[in-house]
Amino acid sequence: xxxxxxxxxxxxxxxxxxxxxxxxxxxxxxxxxxxxxxxxxxxxxxxxxxxxxxxxxxxxxxxxxxxxxxxxxxxxxxxxxxxxxxxxxxxxxxxxxxxxxxxxxxxxxxxxxxxxxxxxxxxxxxxxxxxxxxxxxxxxxxxxxxxxxxxxxxxxxxxxxxxxxxxxxxxxxxxxxxxxxxxxx
Amino acid sequence: xxxxxxxxxxxxxxxxxxxxxxxxxxxxxxxxxxxxxxxxxxxxxxxxxxxxxxxxxxxxxxxxxxxxxxxxxxxxxxxxxxxxxxxxxxxxxxxxxxxxxxxxxxxxxxxxxxxxxxxxxxxxxxxxxxxxxxxxxxxxxxxxxxxxxxxxxxxxxxxxxxxxxxxxxxxxxxxxxxxxxxxxxxxxxxxxxxxxxxxxxxxxxxxxxxxxxxxxxxxxxxxxxxxxxxxxxxxxxxxxxxxxxxxxxxxxxxxxxxxxxxxxxxxxxxxxxxxxxxxxxxxxxxxxxxxxxxxxxxxxxxxxxxxxxxxxxxxxxxxxxxxxxxxxxxxxxxxxxxxxxxxxxxxxxxxxxxxxxxxxxxxxxxxxxxxxxxxxxxxxxxxxxxxxxxxxxxxxxxxxxxxxxxxxxxxxxxxxxxxxxxxxxxxxxxxxxxxxxxxxxxxxxxxxxxxxxxxxxxxxxxxxxxxxxxxxxxxxxxxxxxxxxxxxxxxxxxxxxxxxxxxxxxxxxxxxxxxxxxxxxxxxxxxxxxxxxxxxxxxxxxxxxxxxxxxxxxxxxxxxxxxxxxxxxxxxxxxxxxxxxxxxxxxxxxxxxxxxxxxxxxxxxxxxxxxxxxxxxxxxxxxxxxxxxxxxxxxxxxxxxxxxxxxxxxxxxxxxxxxx
Numbered sequence: 049x050x051x052x053x054x055x056x057x058x059x060x061x062x063x064x065x066x067x068x069x070x071x072x073x074x075x076x077x078x079x080x081x082x083x084x085x086x087x088x089x090x091x092x093x094x095x096x097x098x099x100x101x102x103x104x105x106x107x108x109x110x111x112x113x114x115x116x117x118x119x120x121x122x123x124x125x126x127x128x129x130x131x132x133x134x135x136x137x138x139x140x141x142x143x144x145x146x147x148x149x150x151x152x153x154x155x156x157x158x159x160x161x162x163x164x165x166x167x168x169x170x171x172x173x174x175x176x177x178x179x180x181x182x183x184x185x186x187x188x189x190x191x192x193x194x195x196x197x198x199x200x201x202x203x204x205x206x207x208x209x210x211x212x213x214x215x216x217x218x219x220x221x222x223x224x225x226x227x228x229x230x231x232x233x
Numbered sequence: 234x235x236x237x238x239x240x241x242x243x244x245x246x247x248x249x250x251x252x253x254x255x256x257x258x259x260x261x262x263x264x265x266x267x268x269x270x271x272x273x274x275x276x277x278x279x280x281x282x283x284x285x286x287x288x289x290x291x292x293x294x295x296x297x298x299x300x301x302x303x304x305x306x307x308x309x310x311x312x313x314x315x316x317x318x319x320x321x322x323x324x325x326x327x328x329x330x331x332x333x334x335x336x337x338x339x340x341x342x343x344x345x346x347x348x349x350x351x352x353x354x355x356x357x358x359x360x361x362x363x364x365x366x367x368x369x370x371x372x373x374x375x376x377x378x379x380x381x382x383x384x385x386x387x388x389x390x391x392x393x394x395x396x397x398x399x400x401x402x403x404x405x406x407x408x409x410x411x412x413x414x415x416x417x418x419x420x421x422x423x424x425x426x427x428x429x430x431x432x433x434x435x436x437x438x439x440x441x442x443x444x445x446x447x448x449x450x451x452x453x454x455x456x457x458x459x460x461x462x463x464x465x466x467x468x469x470x471x472x473x474x475x476x477x478x479x480x481x482x483x484x485x486x487x488x489x490x491x492x493x494x495x496x497x498x499x500x501x502x503x504x505x506x507x508x509x510x511x512x513x514x515x516x517x518x519x520x521x522x523x524x525x526x527x528x529x530x531x532x533x534x535x536x537x538x539x540x541x542x543x544x545x546x547x548x549x550x551x552x553x554x555x556x557x558x559x560x561x562x563x564x565x566x567x568x569x570x571x572x573x574x575x576x577x578x579x580x581x582x583x584x585x586x587x588x589x590x591x592x593x594x595x596x597x598x599x600x601x602x603x604x605x606x607x608x609x610x611x612x613x614x615x616x617x618x619x620x621x622x623x624x625x626x627x628x629x630x631x632x633x634x635x636x637x638x639x640x641x642x643x644x645x646x647x648x649x650x651x652x653x654x655x656x657x658x659x660x661x662x663x664x665x666x667x668x669x670x671x672x673x674x675x676x677x678x679x680x681x682x683x684x685x686x687x688x689x690x691x692x693x694x695x696x697x698x699x700x701x702x703x704x705x706x707x708x709x710x711x712x713x714x715x716x717x718x719x720x721x722x723x724x725x726x727x728x729x730x731x732x733x734x735x736x737x738x739x740x741x742x743x744x745x746x747x748x749x750x751x752x753x754x755x756x757x758x759x760x761x762x763x764x765x766x767x768x769x770x771x772x773x774x775x776x777x778x779x780x781x782x783x784x785x786x787x788x789x790x791x792x793x794x795x796x797x798x799x800x801x802x803x804x805x806x807x808x809x810x811x812x813x814x815x816x817x818x819x820x821x822x823x824x825x826x827x828x829x830x831x832x833x834x835x836x837x838x839x840x841x842x843x844x845x846x847x848x849x850x851x852x853x854x855x856x857x858x859x860x861x862x863x864x865x866x867x868x869x870x871x872x873x874x875x876x877x878x879x880x881x882x883x884x885x886x887x888x889x890x891x892x893x
Contacts, residue, residue: 063567066510067559074556076607077524077548130473139815165754168843169834170815 092206098188102178105155105163112152112178118204121230122150126186126196128158129166134195137213138170144219145173149227153177156186156194199223201230236301239289240380246282247370249275253363257356269356273344276359279366280341287334290379294321300386303327303379309390311781319403326379328406333369335414340366343418350439357425365417368550376543401461409454409481413519415447416488420516423509424558427565432509437499440512442870444495448488449866455481456859464819471855474623479602480522486595487515490588497584501646503573506566513562517555524551576648583641590634597626635689635740638733639696657703661695686744694737701730728869732862739858745851756841766848768829769793775842783807788833788842792822804833828852
């Protein structure tokens with residue numbers, strides 16, 4: 049190793065910069081690792097659903113608002129046409145709707161025409177669908193990313209949140225037992 | 234039994250990697266030849282051991298050995314043989330094994346073909362490479378072992394994800410990994426050079442072929458991935474700025490910068506610290522890509538293994554590999570001295586500008602990918618970053634890059650005559666202007682992006698052609714002279730011209746495909762038709778089409794133009810009853826200039842079917858251009874000076890032959 053002829057401190061500092069930037073990044077990653085996206089804690093659990101009133105997506109179906117929740121346990125599913133996992137979970141939702149479970153949809157940051165196309169292509173499992181164009185309602189619900197599914201009880205309170213695509217396995221182990229428990233008087 | 238053999242073989246590979254990372258390094262430090270000479274056989278043995286493990290796992294998949302947990306979870310006896318084989322890397326454990334296989338393949342290639350490397354450099358390179366091997370093999374064995382058995386043995390496997398049964402998806406990971414992991418070579422060379430404290434033109438000449446191989450493979454991998462997304466996902470697009478796409482794109486950008494800056498080190502013996510830095514960063518971004526995909530830090534469609542324990546392990550690996558190399562860089566790089574000096578207007582400066590723009594572009598993609606995470610960690614809003622961000626930041630960076638790209642190759646080293654270069658580009662400039670005016674007339678002045686994009690593509694294409702014409706003195710000298718010059722043009726120059734022209738093709742494709750796409754969605758009954766972009770799509774009939782594990786409906790659509798039928802396509806939709814999943818099989822008719830893209834949607838109660846039809850002009854050029862770029866890379870790889878390596882001793886074969 050030849051001796052350093054240019055030990056200008058400013059220049060040395062410049063070469064240290066990448067290390068410092070990387071240390072910052074590692075800090076962020078360490079904090080980021082803590083949260084498992086499939087088991088996100090929700091600050092909204094057991095709280096009443098936020099107030100919202102969303103316009104319709106489909107011409108022949110009403111929109112969705114806070115007033116529609118309550119009376120019976122329901123599922124509220126946030127989806128978007130641009131979201132690939134939503135596409136994957138769609139068949140599961142269709143099966144769920146066919147078995148008679150009340151399912152409401154909220155189209156998250158989606159253009160109405162895209163959401164309509166998504167539903168006409170893949171089938172529409174929702175009883176009511178609201179259009180959350182600016183994502184405000186999703187923020188109020190605490191949505192981390194689509195797809196996400198919430199179980200609400202008959203008082204309109206959020207009882208459970210599932211982040212990620214629903215599968216038959218998830219339905220069987222996470223969703224349906226909770227729903228059945230809420231349906232018992 | 235065979236699985237246990239694979240398991241032991243993998244353990245053996247880890248042990249060999251440990252030896253390979255320690256002995257040669259100590260040997261190089263003490264100038265002990267016998268210790269240094271351990272490196273090459275160790276690298277070959279490590280490759281052999283990992284290859285045996287990989288073969289054992291493949292055997293498990295091919296014979297549907299459901300006593301292996303990995304096979305149960307990811308395979309099924311009904312899968313076609315091809316997808317049983319590709320299923321080996323269609324899951325987390327297997328893909329990490331493929332990663333390790335490719336890593337050791339590169340190490341073995343250096344061991345086998347690096348005969349004319351100075352012994353100490355070779356020992357250090359292989360030692361660093363062995364350390365990466367230790368990290369990844371330990372990761373596989375301790376957190377992601379594919380050879381775990383399961384009792385009782387289940388009757389059949391669970392894994393038969395219909396979306397994954399596709400050739401495009403099956404073959405893009407190996408190419409992506411060849412690219413990602415290939416940059417490990419540049420990394421090992423960079424770390425070894427920092428330890429040696431010497432970077433010279435010979436070093437750059439050894440590094441360049443490895444970087445080129447990796448770059449070609451990565452380009453091909455990204456190209457295949459985007460093509461798969463285009464025809465399989467059925468949404469008519471081909472790039473979504475998804476975190477995982479970005480994870481492969483960032484090393485591509487910095488790898489492209491590295492390719493160019495290594496030329497400066499080789500030809501002009503300057504820009505050393507920066508080139509080393511790029512080599513470290515490029516592989517770091519590849520590692521980061523792995524981390525982002527595997528750890529669940531960012532969730533995405535591709536993230537098929539979300540496991541914080543693995544994430545923590547990979548994070549530790551990142552800290553050691555990236556942190557360690559950057560610390561080494563901070564300690565050693567300031568002492569690297571350059572001999573070459575150059576003026577602000579010179580080819581060196583043009584390449585520096587290229588590097589700055591590419592590095593900034595990589596940084597924009599990096600920030601866009603990680604911004605949601607940053608914001609989340611400091612407790613801000615949850616956001617997602619989409620294409621509007623990239624259109625506003627990434628695209629403007631590409632404009633000056635392309636402008637300089639046409640002029641750069643015409644500049645001379647040390648000091649260039651800018652006025653002269655611009656004079657030589659006047660024809661290209663004129664043609665680009667004409668193209669822009671035509672585009673403005675065609676779009677009636679309603680659009681800015683299309684004329685700009687096409688003019689840039691024309692500028693780059695004609696500028697590249699002009700440079701080539703000047704080099705061989707086409708139309709300027711008698712034919713004998715031209716022919717002579719043509720024959721003596723180096724393959725590296727050809728490679729550069731071809732690759733730059735390829736980018737021009739891709740830019741044209743991207744511009745037109747993103748601005749001029751047309752779509753129609755309509756319910757059709759048999760016999761009815763839709764007109765889109767002058768073509769008539771007539772829906773003839775729909776028929777059931779039974780499959781092995783799905784039921785399908787296949788439609789027949791006849792395409793005609795001006796009353797003349799020119800194609801019949803068969804879009805279909807498959808229902809997999811077991812998985813309760815419906816997939817659409819897009820039908821695409823392409824003539825090389827545009828795609829007609831037909832998707833069959835849901836049946837309607839009135840007997841009609843929903844059809845979604847896209848007219849995608851020039852979209853095939855996006856991938857044609859990428860393939861041309863790869864061709865340019867391969868051409869450059871076959872250049873004599875890379876095959877010969879250092880200007881001493883006997884010729885060696887190009888590393889690329891082995892990896893390609």
